[in-house]
Amino acid sequence: MHYLTFIGRRLLHIVPVLIGISLVSFLLVMLVPGDPVRLVLGPRATDDAVAAMREAWGLDRSLLSQYLTYVGNVVQGNLGDSLKYRLPVWDLIAQYLPRTAFLIGYVLAMTVPVTVLLAVTAARREGDWPDQVIRLLSVLGMTIPVFWLAVIFARLFGIQLGWFPVSGYGEGFLGHLHHLFLPAVSTSLWLAPVLTRNLRGALVQQMDADYVAACRAKGLPERLIFRRHILPNSVLPTLNLLGVMIAFLIGGSVVVEIVYAVPGLGALMIGAVLGRDYFVIQGLTLVYALVTVLVTLVIDLLTAAIDPRTVG
Amino acid sequence: MTETSAINLPARDRPRLKKGTIELAIGVLIVGAWILAAAGAGIVAPADPNALDLAAVLAPPGPAHLMGTDNLGRDILSRVIHGARIDIWMGFIGVLAPLCIGVLVGLVSGYYGGMTDTILMRLVDITVAFPFFILVIAIVGLLGPGLANYFVALGLVAWVAYARLVRAEVLVVKRLEFVQAAKALGFPDRAILFRHVLPNVLGSITIYAWTDAVMVILAGASLGFLGLGAQPPTAEWGVMISDGQPYIVQAWWICFFPGLAMVTLSLGFILISDGLSRRLRVSQ
Numbered sequence: 001m002h003y004l005t006f007i008g009r010r011l012l013h014i015v016p017v018l019i020g021i022s023l024v025s026f027l028l029v030m031l032v033p034g035d036p037v038r039l040v041l042g043p044r045a046t047d048d049a050v051a052a053m054r055e056a057w058g059l060d061r062s063l064l065s066q067y068l069t070y071v072g073n074v075v076q077g078n079l080g081d082s083l084k085y086r087l088p089v090w091d092l093i094a095q096y097l098p099r100t101a102f103l104i105g106y107v108l109a110m111t112v113p114v115t116v117l118l119a120v121t122a123a124r125r126e127g128d129w130p131d132q133v134i135r136l137l138s139v140l141g142m143t144i145p146v147f148w149l150a151v152i153f154a155r156l157f158g159i160q161l162g163w164f165p166v167s168g169y170g171e172g173f174l175g176h177l178h179h180l181f182l183p184a185v186s187t188s189l190w191l192a193p194v195l196t197r198n199l200r201g202a203l204v205q206q207m208d209a210d211y212v213a214a215c216r217a218k219g220l221p222e223r224l225i226f227r228r229h230i231l232p233n234s235v236l237p238t239l240n241l242l243g244v245m246i247a248f249l250i251g252g253s254v255v256v257e258i259v260y261a262v263p264g265l266g267a268l269m270i271g272a273v274l275g276r277d278y279f280v281i282q283g284l285t286l287v288y289a290l291v292t293v294l295v296t297l298v299i300d301l302l303t304a305a306i307d308p309r310t311v312g
Numbered sequence: 313m314t315e316t317s318a319i320n321l322p323a324r325d326r327p328r329l330k331k332g333t334i335e336l337a338i339g340v341l342i343v344g345a346w347i348l349a350a351a352g353a354g355i356v357a358p359a360d361p362n363a364l365d366l367a368a369v370l371a372p373p374g375p376a377h378l379m380g381t382d383n384l385g386r387d388i389l390s391r392v393i394h395g396a397r398i399d400i401w402m403g404f405i406g407v408l409a410p411l412c413i414g415v416l417v418g419l420v421s422g423y424y425g426g427m428t429d430t431i432l433m434r435l436v437d438i439t440v441a442f443p444f445f446i447l448v449i450a451i452v453g454l455l456g457p458g459l460a461n462y463f464v465a466l467g468l469v470a471w472v473a474y475a476r477l478v479r480a481e482v483l484v485v486k487r488l489e490f491v492q493a494a495k496a497l498g499f500p501d502r503a504i505l506f507r508h509v510l511p512n513v514l515g516s517i518t519i520y521a522w523t524d525a526v527m528v529i530l531a532g533a534s535l536g537f538l539g540l541g542a543q544p545p546t547a548e549w550g551v552m553i554s555d556g557q558p559y560i561v562q563a564w565w566i567c568f569f570p571g572l573a574m575v576t577l578s579l580g581f582i583l584i585s586d587g588l589s590r591r592l593r594v595s596q
Contacts, residue, residue, distance in 0.1 A: 020438030031454040139586065143578035145530050147537045148553055148571030155560045155567075251445025255534050259557075269446070270538055273453030285450040289442045296441075 006304055010297065017293060025286040026070045029278050036278065040083060079283035084275050089283035092268060097287075099169050100257070100264035102176055104249055106184040107191060108242075114188075115195040115238075122196070123203035124226065134196065141193025146252050150186040150259040157182060167261035183256045191249065195241060202237035206230045236307055243299035247292050336587025342580030350396035357390035361547045370563045380565035382556060388565060391547040392573045398548045399529050399577065402459065406528035407521050409467040414474020415517060419505050421475065422482030433479075436472045444469060445531060449540065457540045462532055470524070477520055481513040515592050522585035526578040533574060549574050 029036065037053045038045065054060050058069055073080070079089035122134040158166035170179030206212070207230060215225045254266030261267070265284060272280035349356050358378075365385035373380040379388035421432040439447075451465035452458075485491060486509065494504045535541030536550025544551050549570040556566025 016434055017437050017441055020434065021441050024438060024442070028450055028454055031451060033456065139582050140579065143526065143575045143582060145533055145571055145574050147534055147550075148567065148574065151553060151557055151560060151567050152571070155564055159561055247443040248445070250443040254445060254449065255537065258538060269449060273449060274539065278454065281450050281453055285442065285446060288446045292443055293441050
């Protein structure tokens with residue numbers, strides 16, 4: 001199949017998912033127990049006021065017509081207004097998004113080199129003591145609650161030792177790096193073990209492949225086989241895993257942002273949930289899903305570009 | 313035979329433990345200890361988890377209070393032990409509903425294929441498009457905080473992993489001879505699915521469920537920490553860490569011990585999962 005055909009098919013595959021996502025985020029607000037209009041206007045609102053708001057929000061129309069209006073608005077970038085800030089939800093998200101993006105980029109930059117190093121070490125000495133130690137560490141890492149680690153780190157490295165600030169986002173690039181160091185480390189310590197475990201598995205699997213046996217038969221030195229053949233073949237599984245992990249990373253960023261008072265999307269989300277700011281919750285959930293779908297798409301296209309066999 | 317002859321056996325004849333047995337044993341030991349402590353919390357815990365002792369506020373760990381006390385003078389050790397009840401219960405219930413839904417969907421989807429499969433897998437695609445924790449927060453946030461709504465959210469969201477896992481296995485199993493034979497003999501689909509296909513996918517479901525329990529407990533405790541899960545003054549580990557955060561400078565022990573409890577319990581679960589998967593891989 002041609003690469004362009006593959007792209008076309010992959011894009012087509014996204015359409016039902018996008019419709020599904022919009023439907024889910026539309027229906028989410030229906031979960032709110034009771035009448036949302038009453039909740040917003042308060043118990044003492046007059047019936048007229050309630051009816052007027054109901055009409056203004058289009059709640060008197062059929063569900064389908066409401067959904068179509070919702071999709072129409074979303075396509076035009078209108079996610080509704082925040083009940084608390086009295087601002088368009090989209091503006092709020094645009095304001096908070098860069099900080100979370102920076103944090104996630106920071107975590108990835110920190111995690112990926114360490115992961116590759118550890119996984120390669122473990123795979124090359126499979127069953128040996130470095131492998132056992134790394135395996136133990138990766139199990140331990142998965143059990144640690146990120147928010148707990150964040151709280152403990154803030155106390156130890158932030159307050160007691162005073163090496164890093166424990167709240168806020170800082171000024172300028174270096175300021176961001178300095179302020180987000182502890183949040184990024186706490187998240188990375190949880191992400192790295194999961195990635196290491198999987199990359200090690202992929203590497204070990206590659207080492208048994210026929211082409212490795214062929215290389216050995218040819219008399220290539222082990223180092224060369226590993227660097228030239230095994231490592232490139234393990235890039236794809238890692239890339240795909242990273243795509244899956246992005247969703248977890250986004251979720252993990254929420255608690256870390258709360259602990260370190262980073263004004264990012266996670267903090268916005270929790271603020272909205274605690275303040276019953278329904279349209280912010282709805283809009284954010286939608287944007288989070290769209291970002292995840294986009295990341296998955298990019299990774300699939302990259303995979304296909306790197307390894308034409310996956311195009312099928 | 314006497315004991316000496318057993319010791320003198322050459323190394324290769326010595327009975328060897330199956331791979332994964334050690335992990336499994338340690339895991340069962342840890343989880344068993346926690347379950348016992350949780351079940352007998354009333355007897356094991358040295359004090360009432362909610363008893364205030366204003367004479368011993370923020371007391372550091374010592375002989376009177378092994379893990380110290382919090383800002384209201386409550387005994388941390390007792391709260392950690394009582395918290396185990398809630399967190400273990402949370403892991404159990406939080407896994408059960410998604411497991412049942414997911415297994416059913418996976419069985420049906422993989423076995424029948426066709427249109428049913430397409431629709432169900434589209435549903436899975438849509439659900440996984442949302443980051444898991446975000447969707448849980450959104451659902452709990454809209455329904456209202458509390459553990460019950462967390463379980464509802466899990467039921468709506470967490471089944472997809474089981475559905476995918478089971479479907480993939482069913483696709484393999486349904487081509488095997490014994491399933492084909494059962495079909496040829498005219499067994500009803502339901503009997504084939506539950507008596508012949510299900511037992512063959514139970515292994516991987518069990519392995520995954522233990523890891524899933526860790527995720528359910530960590531996410532549930534995170535919700536408790538954020539004020540969206542179990543509500544204070546309930547002694548839930550996440551809530552306790554959240555309660556202790558303002559006092560972290562003077563009293564690190566309020567936050568530290570509940571987290572440590574969570575690490576040990578999760579470690580037990582993961583070791584069980586790891587041990588099981590190694591044993592299963594060897595036996596295959």
